[in-house]
Amino acid sequence: MSPTPHATGAAPGAGQAHCHHGEILQGLFLDAQGRPREGLVTLPMYGLGTRARFLPRPGTPREALSVSPPGRTKALRAAALVLAECCTGAVCGGELHLDGDIPVGLGMGSSTSDVLASIRAVADAHGLHLTQQTVAALAVRAERACDPLMLDGRPVLFAQRDGHVLETLGPALPPAIVVGCTLGGGRPIDTLALPRRTYQEGDVGAYARLRNLLRLAITHQDTALLGYVSTHSARLGQQHLPHPEFPTLLRIAWHSGAVGVQIAHSGNVAGLLFDPAARALPHRLHGCRSALAQAGIPATRTLHLPPTPQEPAWTRTSPKRSAAPTSYASTTASSASASKP
Template identity: 65%
Template sequence: MTTGCRPAAAPPGADAPRVGAGYAACHHGEILQGVFRDAHGHGRVAGLVTLPMPGLGTHAEFVRSPGAAPEELWVTPAGRTKALSAASLAVRECAARRREAACGGRLRLSGDIPVGLGMGSSSSDVIAAVRAVADSFGLRLSPRTIARLAVRAEQASDPLMLDGRPMLFAQREGRVLEVLGDALPAAVVVGCAVGGGRPVDTLSLPAPDHDDEDVRAYERLRALLRRAVAEGDPALLGQVATESARRAQQRLGHDEFGPLTEIAARTGAVGVQIAHSGSVAGLLFDPAARRLRRRLRCCADALEDQGIPVTKIFTTFTTSEEFPHGRAHSGVDRPAGPRQTGGRPAVPAL
């Protein structure tokens, strides 16, 4: 198995290559991340709730070469070793289900997710690769199976294989701890980049050391987020995001956290959200707030004045758009979330 772009040669008489396609979206960091009690109320497990972000993702194409050795796997661009590992695992999984021999092939990835900013670029690569391999076998793997393969491929995975509902997800175990509801409360997010937009080396950060008080605090935030989702309350959503980001500063230490919270208070944002393993951040606004466009413009201007570049303005609104996961993944509806009755704010991406 290699990361080069030279195609694997199939032996004479081998079947024709079979092509599959896959897609996975990204996210904008976390609304909540910490350590929680497991389903039985005892023990600790790391978990997170991500903030979905529309419009960016990874497309994958896998050209399967029946008859080629399973080790003859190639990926383009070179260096995407996690996605290649996921493709290898997915080939063996799908071949076993089809009662076929595992084989080699070529994986090609394309997309527009910035790398190293905490937006789930590696998870997106991995999940798109698994879906493309499955599609080349004419299969559609369940989210649970994709999560299992993703964790094996990259040790921890974001929950991008799920259906878009807000879920507390154990990223190192690949399992859902709790489905919090149907959709996050509607909010408008002014996205920005802290730390100069430089990638964060999470391996260089001190390992989190959570005690019982931390678990109790995160469980309170979990309950508050559950209530925010049930009531569709963006203010509670912002409260959870801000407190989670504040607690993460003990490890991340972003210089911009103070200015972000000050700008949020001055412009009427309901909260501040920061990726716990990257440099993307966002200020959350209630879409029903008075003079919303003016608030958003004032927020963007204030961020720029502080030297914090604005990246994109987007919403948490979920649509019924179908994402292309290849032939075996077509016709999959995404649940429709709450819509703003007055329409989305006509704010341009910056």
């Protein structure tokens, strides 16, 4: 880790992070050295997120940390890691305050959002500029696996347990409109209680094919191919976290003219993907929402790909230079040459 200090001492610091809407693709992939790695491609989402504020308490030891609301242990662990690993010179303990509107336990990256906002707030308080690699490494240590929310950029295949990019897939996802919904009655899922995924012989080949197809979908901005990839990834994901509503989602997608479905691989959030250029699109979207309601599956919000941020994923709120993420290239440079299985 190589943080760059921009100020000494500590002052109140702030940070924030957005969330995602589950995965487009998740599975087992080969890295640049041909080793199997778990990886994922998330469906980006703005408008919901976590805001963190860190209030240093001079005269207290570094270990004297508290978090509000209580129980946000991953965020507290992340704050402690920043102080221990990145802050030099005189440091102190402090209070971490979190505020957010991300539904917890639906597979939308709420814990990673908490962790990233906390890392940024503590870094901001100490005038530190942390690279994306450093933030990713801290996030993995804080929660064992993290989503690529710190990148705020192009679609990537991200090794969530290693904290690095396996491949940059292209400049942007194909255009799509996603009708979001929740499965399982919207009940939260404790991801830490889920057994770790196990894979069968031949899974690497199946996921390599989907990886290749997603790369093509992005290159050619092919919405139908994006839907094909996300649907098949969701189908494979049913082996690990089955959803009784999955066949119903497939039927609704077929009858409403959607190009596919996507489901969070560790939660109950899902979506049906539509081509924005499709004929009679308003009719299709209305029919989709009506069918979801009739099936007892609550529709939530409609998303657009590529997403248009409603607000910056990171806003500087202090007068000194903040711990904003570095340029996207700093994270992807080492992975640009990742082998393509």
